[in-house]
Structures are given as C-alpha cells and as structure tokens.
Amino acid sequence: MDSELTHSAQDYLEAIFLLADRQGLTRVKEVADRLDVKKPSVVSAIKALQKKGLVVHQHYGCLELTSEGEELAKDIHRRHQVLFRFLHHILGVKAETAETDACRLEHHISPQTLALLIKFVEFTETYPERDKTPKWLDSFQRFAATGEAPPCLDRASGECRCK
Amino acid sequence: MDSELTHSAQDYLEAIFLLADRQGLTRVKEVADRLDVKKPSVVSAIKALQKKGLVVHQHYGCLELTSEGEELAKDIHRRHQVLFRFLHHILGVKAETAETDACRLEHHISPQTLALLIKFVEFTETYPERDKTPKWLDSFQRFAATGEAPPCLDRASGECRCK
DNA sequence: GAAAAAAGTTAGCCCTGGGTAACTTAATTG
DNA sequence: CAATTAAGTTACCCAGGGCTAACTTTTTTC
Numbered sequence: 596m597d598s599e600l601t602h603s604a605q606d607y608l609e610a611i612f613l614l615a616d617r618q619g620l621t622r623v624k625e626v627a628d629r630l631d632v633k634k635p636s637v638v639s640a641i642k643a644l645q646k647k648g649l650v651v652h653q654h655y656g657c658l659e660l661t662s663e664g665e666e667l668a669k670d671i672h673r674r675h676q677v678l679f680r681f682l683h684h685i686l687g688v689k690a691e692t693a694e695t696d697a698c699r700l701e702h703h704i705s706p707q708t709l710a711l712l713i714k715f716v717e718f719t720e721t722y723p724e725r726d727k728t729p730k731w732l733d734s735f736q737r738f739a740a741t742g743e744a745p746p747c748l749d750r751a752s753g754e755c756r757c758k
Numbered sequence: 759m760d761s762e763l764t765h766s767a768q769d770y771l772e773a774i775f776l777l778a779d780r781q782g783l784t785r786v787k788e789v790a791d792r793l794d795v796k797k798p799s800v801v802s803a804i805k806a807l808q809k810k811g812l813v814v815h816q817h818y819g820c821l822e823l824t825s826e827g828e829e830l831a832k833d834i835h836r837r838h839q840v841l842f843r844f845l846h847h848i849l850g851v852k853a854e855t856a857e858t859d860a861c862r863l864e865h866h867i868s869p870q871t872l873a874l875l876i877k878f879v880e881f882t883e884t885y886p887e888r889d890k891t892p893k894w895l896d897s898f899q900r901f902a903a904t905g906e907a908p909p910c911l912d913r914a915s916g917e918c919r920c921k
Numbered sequence: 922g923a924a925a926a927a928a929g930t931t932a933g934c935c936c937t938g939g940g941t942a943a944c945t946t947a948a949t950t951g
Numbered sequence: 952c953a954a955t956t957a958a959g960t961t962a963c964c965c966a967g968g969g970c971t972a973a974c975t976t977t978t979t980t981c
Binding site: 682686687688689692693695696699700702703704705707708711712714715718722723729730731734735738739744745 | 845849850851852855856858859862863865866867868870871874875877878881882885886892893894897898901902907908
C-alpha cells in the first residue's frame with residue numbers, strides 16, 4: 596500500500612471532509628465545485644483515494660471517508676487552519692487570499708516549519724492574554740497598513756519612548 | 759510571447775543567477791547539481807528559457823542570463839530571501855530546512871502575502887532597533903524552544919509583570 | 922596527439938493532474 | 952409514467968517536468 600498522498604489527493608481528501616453532511620456524505624459535484632475542477636477530475640482522483648482505502652464510493656452514489664481517510668483529512672485540515680490563521684490574523688492577508696494561499700502552501704511546508712508556525716500562532720493568540728492582540732502585533736499591523744514606525748518607538752533612536 | 763514562467767522555470771532561472779561566475783557564466787552540470795536533477799532535465803528547461811529570451815546558451819557551451827532574465831532572477835531570489843529570513847530568523851527553522859522550504863514556498867505565495875511577509879520581516883529586523891532581536895521575538899523563541907510562557911508574563915493572568 | 926573521462930545532447934518514456942466529448946444512470950417534473 | 956434534466960462516468964487528450972539510455976562533443980591526461 597502506497598501511503599504517500601499526492602498534493603492533489605490531499606486537497607480532495609480535505610474537501611470531502613469539509614463537505615460531508617451530518618451523515619458524513621457528499622457528492623462528486625460538490626467536490627468539483629468546491630475545488631473548481633471538472634467532475635471527471637474528481638472521479639479519477641477519487642479512484643486513487645479509494646484504492647488506498649481512504650474513501651468509499653459506489654457507482655453513481657455518495658462519497659464517504661473511511662475512518663483512516665477522516666483521520667488524514669483532519670490532519671490536513673489542521674495544517675490548513677494554522678496557515679490560514681497565520682496569514683489572516685497575524686500577517687493581515689485578506690480572508691479570501693489567505694484561504695487560497697493556505698491551500699497552496701500547506702503542501703509545501705516541512706514538518707519542522709509547520710510545528711514552529713503552530714507555536715507562533717499559539718504564541719500570538721495566547722500572550723499576553725488569550726484572544727487579545729499583543730502590542731507588537733498591533734504595531735506591526737499599523738506599520739504594515741501605513742508604513743509608520745511603531746507608535747511607541749522613536750524611529751531615529753529605536754528606543755522605546757513609553758517605558 | 760508567453761510571459762508566464764512555470765515554477766520549475768523560476769527555479770532554473772534563480773539557480774543560473776546564483777551560480778554565475780564573475781563573467782556571468784555557468785554550466786549545465788552546475789545547475790543540475792544545484793537543483794538535484796539530471797542534466798537532460800536542465801537542457802530541456804533551458805530550451806524553454808531560451809525561447810523566452812531569458813537565457814543564452816550555445817551548444818556545448820556556457821549558460822548566461824540575458825538582462826531580462828537577470829532582472830527576473832533577482833526578483834525571484836528576493837522573494838526567496840525574504841522567505842528564508844522569515845523561516846530562519848523569525849520562526850527559527852534550521853537553516854537547511856528553511857532553505858528548502860523557502861525554495862518550495864516561493865512559488866505558491868500570492869503577491870499580497872509576499873508583500874506583507876516582506877513588511878513583517880522588515881518590521882522585526884528594524885524595530886525596536888535595527889538588527890536587535892525585539893523582545894516579543896525573544897519571548898517567542900524561548901516559548902518555541904522550551905514551551906515556557908513568555909518570561910515577562912504571568913501565565914495565569916496573562917498580565918505583564920514587568921511594567 | 923590519441924585515448925579516456927567528463928560534459929552536453931537527443932530521443933523516448935512515465936507520472937501527475939488537469940481538460941472535453943459522449944455516454945449512462947438517477948432524479949425531477951409535467 | 953414518460954420526458955427532461957442533472958449527476959456521474961468513461962475514454963480519450965494535453966502540458967509540465969522529471970527520468971534513463973545512448974550518442975556527440977569537449978576536455979584532460981598520458
């Protein structure tokens with residue numbers, strides 16, 4: 596059993612996971628629309644996932660993840676979410692762009708980088724206070740938006756004026 | 759003239775740029791070794807770059823970027839560098855991994871994200887003082903390395919203890 | 922300067938992952 | 952329940968981008 600998933604296989608897996616209704620079912624058409632590909636592309640991608648035992652699909656019927664497929668999909672989605680939060684909440688990339696970038700980046704990131712990115716997102720979301728934007732991030736966002744030096748800093752000396 | 763460069767074309771362009779000696783010349787072999795591909799792959803990639811007027815290459819001879827090719831290569835490399843600095847200096851990804859990740863990520867990032875990432879790197883490298891690690895980054899790096907809450911923060915309250 | 926080694930090239934293969942056209946099955950509706 | 956429409960499928964095709972094997976040219980070296 597070839598356990599390696601291609602990039603596109605991961606996209607399909609994640610999409611099926613996200614589209615599943617309460618009964619865990621979705622449809623070829625849904626997947627095609629979501630990923631912006633044509634139905635035959637979905638069908639052939641699903642054949643591959645089926646062969647690996649990650650998806651169940653009877654002819655002309657619904658799609659369903661196996662439990663193994665669901666585990667993988669959750670993992671893929673977790674990665675995706677971290678990237679999205681980093682891009683959108685920290686860098687300030689607009690939601691739509693962050694979404695598509697996250698989608699493309701998630702396949703090209705090493706485990707080490709992912710782990711550190713998770714820590715980075717966790718760090719900024721947790722300190723100094725949960726769900727409160729840290730001062731430095733606030734400074735950065737102002738800087739990014741206006742090009743202004745951080746408000747509590749003197750540009751010339753680089754010294755903090757608000758000790 | 760098809761002006762769009764494929765991902766791999768960008769890699770080749772950047773590699774040629776970085777390998778060029780003082781006379782701006784390099785060799786198929788060099789490129790192949792650097793990108794970890796075989797020579798025939800280089801040859802066919804170069805044919806495409808040649809057709810777009812980005813590279814000059816005579817049979818059995820040296821490779822050289824045209825000025826247009828060099829402009830593009832510099833731009834590609836700038837992107838690469840920003841990513842590397844973000845990954846290595848900010849997140850703390852080890853240099854080797856940061857290098858390969860940067861190489862892979864650079865093709866999958868939107869202009870908006872790149873622009874913000876540049877600002878982010880610039881911000882952390884400039885404030886509060888040029889080339890001095892900001893306090894928050896220091897906190898993050900300790901947190902990433904040890905899992906400890908930032909030293910100047912009380913984890914329970916989230917309040918800063920060192921006002 | 923001839924023989925060996927290294928570099929470059931060509932031809933042809935393979936896999937990924939998209940697409941269209943044409944067909945079949947299922948669902949909807951008058 | 953027959954006709955229409957929508958969904959799913961199949962059989963192709965195409966481009967990107969790598970590879971190997973075999974050949975040619977250039978460079979080295981004895």
